[in-house]
Amino acid sequence: MLHRLRAGTAAPAGESPVTHVRREPARPGRKTPWPGWVAPALISAYADLGITGPWEHQAAAATLAHHKSHVVVATGTASGKSMAYQMPALTKLLGDSRATVLYLSPTKALAADQSRALARLGLDGVRPATYDGDTPREEREWIRQHSRFVLTNPDMLHHALLPGHARWGTFLRRLEYVVIDECHAYRGVFGSHVAHVLRRLRRLTARYGGDPTFILASATSGEPGDAASRLTGLPVTPVTEDASPRGAVTFVLWEPPLLPPSPDDEVELPPVRRSALRETADLLTDAVVAGVRTLAFVRSRRGAEVVAAMTRRGLDEAVPGLGDRVAAYRAGYLKEDRRAIERALLSGELLALASTNALELGVDLVGLDAVLICGYPGTRASLWQQAGRAGRAGGEALAVLVARDDPLDTYLVHHPEALFGRPVEATVMDPANPYVLGPQLCCAASEAPLTEPDLELFGGEPAREAVAALTASGALRRRPSGWYWTHRGRPAVDLRGTGGAPVSVVESATGRLLGTVDQGSSHVMLHAGAVYLHQGVSHVVDDLDLDDAVALVHAAEPDWSTHARDVTDLSVVSVRERVDAGPVGLFLGEVDVTNQVVSYQRRRIGSGEVIDTRPLDLPPRELRTVAVWFTVSPRLLAASGVQPPDVPGALHAAEHAAIGLLPLMATCDRWDIGGLSTANHQDTEAPTVFVYDGHPGGAGFAERAYATASAWLSATREAIASCGCETGCPSCVQSPKCGNGNNPLDRNGAIAVLDAVLSALADRN
Ligand SMILES: [Zn+2]
Numbered sequence: 001m002l003h004r005l006r007a008g009t010a011a012p013a014g015e016s017p018v019t020h021v022r023r024e025p026a027r028p029g030r031k032t033p034w035p036g037w038v039a040p041a042l043i044s045a046y047a048d049l050g051i052t053g054p055w056e057h058q059a060a061a062a063t064l065a066h067h068k069s070h071v072v073v074a075t076g077t078a079s080g081k082s083m084a085y086q087m088p089a090l091t092k093l094l095g096d097s098r099a100t101v102l103y104l105s106p107t108k109a110l111a112a113d114q115s116r117a118l119a120r121l122g123l124d125g126v127r128p129a130t131y132d133g134d135t136p137r138e139e140r141e142w143i144r145q146h147s148r149f150v151l152t153n154p155d156m157l158h159h160a161l162l163p164g165h166a167r168w169g170t171f172l173r174r175l176e177y178v179v180i181d182e183c184h185a186y187r188g189v190f191g192s193h194v195a196h197v198l199r200r201l202r203r204l205t206a207r208y209g210g211d212p213t214f215i216l217a218s219a220t221s222g223e224p225g226d227a228a229s230r231l232t233g234l235p236v237t238p239v240t241e242d243a244s245p246r247g248a249v250t251f252v253l254w255e256p257p258l259l260p261p262s263p264d265d266e267v268e269l270p271p272v273r274r275s276a277l278r279e280t281a282d283l284l285t286d287a288v289v290a291g292v293r294t295l296a297f298v299r300s301r302r303g304a305e306v307v308a309a310m311t312r313r314g315l316d317e318a319v320p321g322l323g324d325r326v327a328a329y330r331a332g333y334l335k336e337d338r339r340a341i342e343r344a345l346l347s348g349e350l351l352a353l354a355s356t357n358a359l360e361l362g363v364d365l366v367g368l369d370a371v372l373i374c375g376y377p378g379t380r381a382s383l384w385q386q387a388g389r390a391g392r393a394g395g396e397a398l399a400v401l402v403a404r405d406d407p408l409d410t411y412l413v414h415h416p417e418a419l420f421g422r423p424v425e426a427t428v429m430d431p432a433n434p435y436v437l438g439p440q441l442c443c444a445a446s447e448a449p450l451t452e453p454d455l456e457l458f459g460g461e462p463a464r465e466a467v468a469a470l471t472a473s474g475a476l477r478r479r480p481s482g483w484y485w486t487h488r489g490r491p492a493v494d495l496r497g498t499g500g501a502p503v504s505v506v507e508s509a510t511g512r513l514l515g516t517v518d519q520g521s522s523h524v525m526l527h528a529g530a531v532y533l534h535q536g537v538s539h540v541v542d543d544l545d546l547d548d549a550v551a552l553v554h555a556a557e558p559d560w561s562t563h564a565r566d567v568t569d570l571s572v573v574s575v576r577e578r579v580d581a582g583p584v585g586l587f588l589g590e591v592d593v594t595n596q597v598v599s600y601q602r603r604r605i606g607s608g609e610v611i612d613t614r615p616l617d618l619p620p621r622e623l624r625t626v627a628v629w630f631t632v633s634p635r636l637l638a639a640s641g642v643q644p645p646d647v648p649g650a651l652h653a654a655e656h657a658a659i660g661l662l663p664l665m666a667t668c669d670r671w672d673i674g675g676l677s678t679a680n681h682q683d684t685e686a687p688t689v690f691v692y693d694g695h696p697g698g699a700g701f702a703e704r705a706y707a708t709a710s711a712w713l714s715a716t717r718e719a720i721a722s723c724g725c726e727t728g729c730p731s732c733v734q735s736p737k738c739g740n741g742n743n744p745l746d747r748n749g750a751i752a753v754l755d756a757v758l759s760a761l762a763d764r765n
């Protein structure tokens with residue numbers, strides 16, 4: 001199928017873009033009889049839908065939950081995780097006419113899908129209802145009083161349900177199950193917030209006399225039991241053996257070829273690969289011509305639109321009208337439109353879709369002939385989830401990962417062992433982050449006074465310290481019966497916030513709100529003069545008003561792009577942990593980072609030629625966060641062949657690549673992380689490379705980097721050493737977000753630095 005797919009497209013002779021092929025054989029499903037405790041009415045409702053019995057993993061998880069063990073089922077895409085929670089929850093509701101169930105999903109769309117699935121079962125008296133920001137006021141009252149299966153999201157729980165708990169008292173007293181779907185989505189700062197929202201739910205439920213069992217569903221993830229325990233604060237039993245059937249899938253790793261150097265380049269530019277978007281569009285074109293039903297995953301909305309447009313154009317050139325069989329698919333489309341597109345793809349009317357990530361997709365979209373993944377989606381977990389859309393029972397399917405021109409993608413297509421046969425990443429979060437814990441304790445206190453035993457629930461010692469600080473600052477007041485929230489209103493806490501109010505992007509001429517950008521990124525993305533893309537339309541920023549958190553823009557298509565330049569300063573506040581390896585030190589600790597965007601470059605689109613550099617007048621931003629860093633003595637550097645003038649470039653190159661590879665170890669994005677390298681740092685008094693969490697208080701990424709330092713830095717070294725370039729390129733040591741214009745960078749020096757660090761760390765162990 002692959003050769004047919006690729007027939008007729010322009011890979012240069014002699015160089016195959018395929019770096020690895022792996023065939024996953026078909027797997028038969030393993031069914032089991034209905035567990036004896038499942039309600040007969042439920043069994044017959046399933047039978048009406050053609051379901052004759054559960055897969056083994058569904059029965060195992062359901063039975064644990066039925067016996068009141070908290071459980072997480074972590075299996076592949078379309079393995080039927082819903083039935084694992086439906087069996088115990090619906091059996092309970094059918095057997096006890098007062099019992100209630102609360103279901104949480106990270107997106108409204110998924111909750112709506114699940115609600116429809118429950119309604120299709122047609123069970124009397126369950127009355128499933130979605131309760132979210134769109135639910136009309138008059139319906140809310142009905143839902144509180146009558147629904148016994150409420151489907152909502154953590155934001156709604158945080159903003160509405162928990163603050164208004166008095167009106168939910170009866171529901172909470174009778175609460176038997178809490179279902180947390182797609183729980184791998186709760187990671188980083190958002191995950192840490194949700195962990196506390198769940199603790200607040202547990203505390204209030206207990207006050208009303210409820211004692212629910214938690215059932216979590218996760219995509220395949222590393223250590224799902226531990227992650228679920230951290231999220232809920234409860235012991236959770238994992239069920240991970242997937243017993244659902246799967247068709248055979250051939251998995252291909254694909255590296256777009258290098259473009260030939262342009263003869264009229266005056267300076268020698270680093271080699272550039274063909275873009276992953278163009279390559280994906282070509283593959284998608286071939287797929288449609290061959291009649292293969294294909295879904296292409298593209299990371300950005302704009303990317304998805306671009307791939308669909310390029311594919312349509314290519315097809316219409318070949319056969320006029322054929323382009324109509326391709327569509328783009330992303331969030332922001334109306335629900336009806338999305339459903340129509342899904343139906344058209346399943347019926348074969350549409351042959352190809354270019355789409356953004358899996359969570360935005362309807363749950364039923366599986367059984368395709370081929371899946372193209374344009375750029376590594378950031379984690380092995382989401383890679384398998386996306387690839388899992390390919391494969392029909394009895395048929396052969398194809399999944400292709402098309403590498404982008406960056407260090408992580410390049411590393412992965414040349415190191416298939418880093419993808420295949422390895423456990424997927426653990427979901428990382430840090431509920432002890434003081435920037436999350438403090439505000440969450442205020443929310444809890446505003447719902448009901450905090451007591452001494454409550455502090456155990458919220459994390460013990462860190463919670464006691466946070467409450468003491470909040471009491472000292474006057475946010476909480478200590479009384480004999482507990483700590484009280486002293487203010488009139490509710491604490492303003494945004495679960496998805498990353499520090500400060502988001503900046504609104506407004507069109508000057510019309511006053512139309514185009515979107516928002518979080519404050520942390522606003523200086524880089526929305527400074528005056530910046531070219532800002534919104535849903536594929538290019539805008540230029542007229543003014544960034546930081547006091548009102550508004551950026552005024554106008555639509556324009558200049559033939560340059562803009563690149564912010566910044567200066568970063570970092571000071572060490574405290575060291576939490578350290579490894580002393582002689583001339584090398586490895587540290588984890590708190591740092592203060594000051595970052596100031598000082599100017600921007602305008603670069604010609606296409607050639608990358610720098611037109612000019614313009615100064616900016618933006619205030620510095622301060623961030624207290626968690627960092628991992630290593631130091632290397634100047635003497636060891638010299639002994640490793642890195643001479644003093646080359647030290648800054650060598651450290652800088654190592655820093656870039658290390659940031660690029662960290663997502664291999666933790667579920668983060670390179671944009672979640674920052675770095676700083678210097679030949680002599682005032683606090684460490686040595687050549688140092690820092691890598692820090694880009695969120696106030698840290699999100700667990702630097703901690704993960706510290707814990708896996710040898711594996712992480714080895715992969716970094718490998719990524720640079722195995723790159724085909726000579727002096728450093730976007731595939732190894734260049735970074736798209738460098739505030740220094742990727743200067744200086746010393747590729748070979750970086751390898752020497754990393755070798756020195758790794759061997760010192762190894763000698764110590
Ligand atoms: Zn390179």
Ligand SMILES: [Zn+2]
Nearest residue numbers: 738739740742
């Ligand atoms: Zn840099």
